[in-house]
Amino acid sequence: MGLDIKKTGVIVVDIQGDFTTWKRGALAVEGTDGAYIKSVEHATRTLKEKGCKVYATQDWHPPDHVSFYTNHPGKNPFDVIDVNGRKQVLWPPHCVMGTYGAEILIENKLFDAIVKKGQDPHFDSYSGFQDDGGKKTEMDEVLRASHIEGVILFGLATDYCVFATAKDAKENGYRVVFIEGLSRGVGKDTTRNAIKEMKDMGIRIIEGLDIENINAL
Numbered sequence: 001m002g003l004d005i006k007k008t009g010v011i012v013v014d015i016q017g018d019f020t021t022w023k024r025g026a027l028a029v030e031g032t033d034g035a036y037i038k039s040v041e042h043a044t045r046t047l048k049e050k051g052c053k054v055y056a057t058q059d060w061h062p063p064d065h066v067s068f069y070t071n072h073p074g075k076n077p078f079d080v081i082d083v084n085g086r087k088q089v090l091w092p093p094h095c096v097m098g099t100y101g102a103e104i105l106i107e108n109k110l111f112d113a114i115v116k117k118g119q120d121p122h123f124d125s126y127s128g129f130q131d132d133g134g135k136k137t138e139m140d141e142v143l144r145a146s147h148i149e150g151v152i153l154f155g156l157a158t159d160y161c162v163f164a165t166a167k168d169a170k171e172n173g174y175r176v177v178f179i180e181g182l183s184r185g186v187g188k189d190t191t192r193n194a195i196k197e198m199k200d201m202g203i204r205i206i207e208g209l210d211i212e213n214i215n216a217l
């Protein structure tokens with residue numbers, strides 16, 4: 001008993017200009033050239049054509065967002081600070097709502113829904129399900145409304161938003177499959193740790209999409 005394609009939702013995580021070298025993004029992740037985006041779009045299209053529901057997450061920050069180092073005088077990109085007892089990595093300003101760098105690089109018409117996250121200036125939101133303050137997005141409702149039981153995830157970045165979204169999908173009771181070859185991470189060690197943690201959680205890790213054998217997942 002594997003994935004039933006009609007009950008499978010694909011979550012394409014944060015394929016946005018600012019995370020890519022292709023668009024010379026503010027927080028470009030290594031290995032995100034035009035060929036990478038093409039491969040992600042191809043997989044997304046194929047899964048949609050096979051009958052999966054397809055969703056995207058979109059990092060969508062206000063200019064005064066807590067995660068931007070520029071909003072913390074004296075701090076530098078990638079510093080880690082304490083915000084009300086939570087660990088906050090400080091990033092270059094990225095995915096500012098309405099800007100070019102925040103656009104999703106996959107044909108938007110492919111998506112059954114696009115779930116925005118990170119709009120609250122006071123909380124970061126790596127997960128597509130909820131922010132660091134525990135405020136839920138519409139993701140779980142959207143999946144339930146479509147009777148989704150399993151989720152296939154890939155995108156950017158493996159060690160942050162993909163990891164957090166996969167973990168929450170698992171904790172919300174979905175069967176979860178992560179496609180490593182269609183994802184890229186910010187750091188080598190953090191990416192390796194994220195993949196190990198996902199595996200330990202019972203998330204299925206696969207290298208690439210084998211569409212004909214999807215129901216064996």
Ligand code: VGL
Nearest residue numbers: 014059091156157160161
């Ligand atoms: C992400 C850092 C900051 C991600 C988003 O999409 O993984 N990383 N905001």
Ligand code: ZN
Nearest residue numbers: 059067095118
């Ligand atoms: Zn962000």
